[in-house]
Amino acid sequence: MDISTFLIQCLNALQYGLLLFLVASGLTLIFGIMGVINLAHGSFYMMGAYMAYALAPIVAATFGGGFFATLLVGVVLAVIMGYVLEWAFFSFLYEREHLQQVLMTYGLILVFEELRSLLVGDEVHGVEVPPFLAGTLPLGEMMTYPIYRLFISGVCLLLALGMYLVFTRTRLGMMIRAGSANREMVQSLGIDIKFLYRVVFAAGMAIAVLAGMVAAPVSSVYPGMGDTVLIICFVVVVIGGIGSIRGALLAALLIGLVDTFGKVLLPQAAGVLVYVMMALILLWKPDGLFKAA
Amino acid sequence: MKSILFRTTLIAAAAALLSTAAFAQTGAKLKVGLMLPYTGTYASLGNAIENGFKLYLTEQGGKIGGREIEFVKVDDESDPSKATDNVNKLVKRDNVDVLIGTVHSGVAMAMAKVAKESGTILIVPNAGADAVTGAMCAPNIFRSSFSNWQPGYAMGEVMAKKGIKKVATITWKYAAGDETVRGFKEAFEKGGGTVVKELNLPFPNVEFQALLTDIAATKPDAVFTFFAGGGAVKFVKDYAAAGLKKSIPLYGSGFLTDGTLDAQGADADGLFTALHYADGLDTPKDKSFRLAYAKAYKLQPDVYAVQGYDAAQILGIGLKAVNGDVSKKAEFAKAVEAAKIDSPRGAFSLSKAHNPVQDIYLRQVTGKENKLVGVASKALTDPARGCKM
Numbered sequence: 001m002d003i004s005t006f007l008i009q010c011l012n013a014l015q016y017g018l019l020l021f022l023v024a025s026g027l028t029l030i031f032g033i034m035g036v037i038n039l040a041h042g043s044f045y046m047m048g049a050y051m052a053y054a055l056a057p058i059v060a061a062t063f064g065g066g067f068f069a070t071l072l073v074g075v076v077l078a079v080i081m082g083y084v085l086e087w088a089f090f091s092f093l094y095e096r097e098h099l100q101q102v103l104m105t106y107g108l109i110l111v112f113e114e115l116r117s118l119l120v121g122d123e124v125h126g127v128e129v130p131p132f133l134a135g136t137l138p139l140g141e142m143m144t145y146p147i148y149r150l151f152i153s154g155v156c157l158l159l160a161l162g163m164y165l166v167f168t169r170t171r172l173g174m175m176i177r178a179g180s181a182n183r184e185m186v187q188s189l190g191i192d193i194k195f196l197y198r199v200v201f202a203a204g205m206a207i208a209v210l211a212g213m214v215a216a217p218v219s220s221v222y223p224g225m226g227d228t229v230l231i232i233c234f235v236v237v238v239i240g241g242i243g244s245i246r247g248a249l250l251a252a253l254l255i256g257l258v259d260t261f262g263k264v265l266l267p268q269a270a271g272v273l274v275y276v277m278m279a280l281i282l283l284w285k286p287d288g289l290f291k292a293a
Numbered sequence: 294m295k296s297i298l299f300r301t302t303l304i305a306a307a308a309a310l311l312s313t314a315a316f317a318q319t320g321a322k323l324k325v326g327l328m329l330p331y332t333g334t335y336a337s338l339g340n341a342i343e344n345g346f347k348l349y350l351t352e353q354g355g356k357i358g359g360r361e362i363e364f365v366k367v368d369d370e371s372d373p374s375k376a377t378d379n380v381n382k383l384v385k386r387d388n389v390d391v392l393i394g395t396v397h398s399g400v401a402m403a404m405a406k407v408a409k410e411s412g413t414i415l416i417v418p419n420a421g422a423d424a425v426t427g428a429m430c431a432p433n434i435f436r437s438s439f440s441n442w443q444p445g446y447a448m449g450e451v452m453a454k455k456g457i458k459k460v461a462t463i464t465w466k467y468a469a470g471d472e473t474v475r476g477f478k479e480a481f482e483k484g485g486g487t488v489v490k491e492l493n494l495p496f497p498n499v500e501f502q503a504l505l506t507d508i509a510a511t512k513p514d515a516v517f518t519f520f521a522g523g524g525a526v527k528f529v530k531d532y533a534a535a536g537l538k539k540s541i542p543l544y545g546s547g548f549l550t551d552g553t554l555d556a557q558g559a560d561a562d563g564l565f566t567a568l569h570y571a572d573g574l575d576t577p578k579d580k581s582f583r584l585a586y587a588k589a590y591k592l593q594p595d596v597y598a599v600q601g602y603d604a605a606q607i608l609g610i611g612l613k614a615v616n617g618d619v620s621k622k623a624e625f626a627k628a629v630e631a632a633k634i635d636s637p638r639g640a641f642s643l644s645k646a647h648n649p650v651q652d653i654y655l656r657q658v659t660g661k662e663n664k665l666v667g668v669a670s671k672a673l674t675d676p677a678r679g680c681k682m
Contacts, residue, residue, distance in 0.1 A: 001510070002510070005506060005507075005509075005510040008506045008509075009503060009506055012502040012503050012506060013503075015502070016500055016502065016503075113332065113333075114332075117332070117336065121337070122336040122337040122340070123337055123552070123555070123556075124522055124523050124525075124526050124552070124553050124556045125555070125556045126526055126530065126555070126556035126557060126558055128558070136534065136536060138536075139536075140509060142509040142512065142536065142537070142540050142541075143505070143506065143509045143535050143536050143537065144534070144535060144536030145535075146534040146535075149534075218527070218530070218531070218534075219499065219527060220523055220526040220527045220530065220556055221523075221556075222334065222522060222523030222526070223333060223334050223336060223523075224333050224334045224523075225523065228497060228498075228499075259500065259503075260500075260502070260503040261503070263494055263500075263503045263504055264503050264504070264506075264507050267466075267492065267493050267494075270493075270494060270495055270498075271466070271495030271498075
């Protein structure tokens with residue numbers, strides 16, 4: 001591997017890591033902070049991707065279109081859905097055992113998949129990259145790098161920064177962190193914890209949907225796409241340390257690195273390398289890289 | 294003396310009763326177990342196969358081989374871990390006479406295993422696992438589709454003939470990918486080419502960027518690939534976005550561009566692929582099939598629908614020869630082996646191991662169709678390695 005190829009692979013690793021963070025960050029909120037094992041997180045991601053496919057023509061017809069308008073509409077819809085889902089289902093889960101959470105959220109996966117099948121069908125769809133981001137940059141002598149991938153990385157970094165600031169620098173962040181440490185104590189201080197959690201859940205879902213919408217042009221849109229990201233999302237959150245945004249970002253980047261170079265240097269083991277890494281990190285630090293305070 | 298007479302009468306009566314029972318059985322509906330994916334990634338394939346199968350049934354006036362059909366459907370979810378249970382349900386609980394299925398190779402292998410043990414007639418309408426008509430071959434197992442080896446081998450011949458010397462291959466590390474690439478390599482190296490790099494990634498991983506960078510660094514003359522479904526869409530788009538489509542031509546097994554062209558858009562334009570079906574075959578049989586299918590389902594048929602249709606034809610040929618009595622397995626197999634199946638893809642017969650001996654077409658993507666370019670390999674027979682039949 002010469003130096004330019006090595007640098008391109010580093011870029012690939014970075015880009016994949018950031019994309020993973022984007023998908024997993026919503027799970028950090030819901031699983032990491034609220035403590036609900038949400039298997040339906042992959043379905044939220046899938047919903048986002050299908051929204052990018054199905055909403056674009058509708059938005060174009062009503063608001064005159066635009067990539068960002070579609071994103072905005074999708075996120076607003078996701079917040080509403082997240083709010084309703086939390087009210088209808090997830091609010092009953094906080095005090096339940098993990099197994100019951102798994103059972104219900106697994107049921108939700110089946111429901112969402114079936115709804116998807118009824119509403120949009122089972123075909124594979126492509127989503128066009130918005131024209132102003134459609135260009136490519138030359139890279140090395142043969143390759144080009146799509147600008148849209150750089151745009152995704154930018155979105156991830158912004159989101160990571162935004163989440164970090166909200167959590168560490170705002171009153172809302174403080175209440176959320178306190179709520180995850182001790183629900184009853186926070187309640188007794190006069191904070192409406194139920195409402196707070198509803199908001200956090202809606203935000204987590206909105207981030208997952210946003211991730212799906214942003215990733216749709218590069219990942220394409222197909223049935224079962226949520227299942228494939230679900231497991232890796234859990235790996236990100238577990239390696240990073242439950243509830244830690246810094247940890248999730250670092251874990252996602254690590255996985256990107258291991259996965260990218262694993263595929264090239266150790267192709268026979270590419271499928272397991274990430275899990276080997278997870279096992280090693282958990283042996284070394286059973287709570288993950290950063291345990292949330 | 295009296296007791297002997299009594300006994301004979303009794304036996305005769307019993308025999309008569311038995312034969313009426315047997316008659317009643319052939320007169321009753323034939324139970325066909327459809328084990329196909331109705332949910333998950335391959336749901337649309339499962340539906341197309343069923344549609345094709347039922348189209349033939351309708352054409353025959355609702356009867357195959359003189360018997361009405363009762364369907365028992367199982368969604369196999371393309372999950373190999375549930376496959377043995379699912380197929381046992383059909384064979385043991387529902388007592389189906391015939392098994393039809395499936396799409397996923399791993400699930401099909403489980404079906405073949407059960408069919409081989411129980412002797413139930415099995416017709417595979419898609420799964421390409423070489424072993425189904427290789428090591429697992431049996432007198433009661435038939436395939437109406439293809440073996441993974443076939444499109445790979447045909448494309449290997451084509452690319453070697455084009456004078457391409459150095460090729461890199463890339464696929465998912467699982468049966469279909471491995472076997473397709475193996476077929477390709479066999480023909481391509483026989484024709485004087487070299488495979489300089491074999492790239493793999495775990496199924497169903499779709500993060501191709503690292504391997505694309507590797508391809509760019511290797512600089513082969515061309516790339517041969519097997520991907521299907523969502524992975525095929527993403528691979529074709531990523532390949533174009535990485536700027537490789539211009540410098541390193543991409544060739545593939547036909548599944549790269551089948552049922553995926555709408556999603557792939559312009560990025561698939563001009564790609565060459567090999568498969569046993571193509572758009573624009575322009576034969577009377579294909580035209581009438583397409584018309585009838587479009588009328589019945591308001592959809593354009595694809596290769597999966599053709600395979601479902603032909604599975605029903607194979608069943609029809611066999612049943613006709615045994616007058617609807619599926620217990621006569623040897624005669625059933627003999628009739629199918631001798632038959633020429635009038636498929637929309639072009640007439641084909643079955644090999645000794647019961648895999649189609651068929652033309653593999655070279656197709657090029659133009660205007661969202663896999664347009665026929667020519668025949669890549671005429672009457673290609675799978676080598677049926679490991680089959681002792």
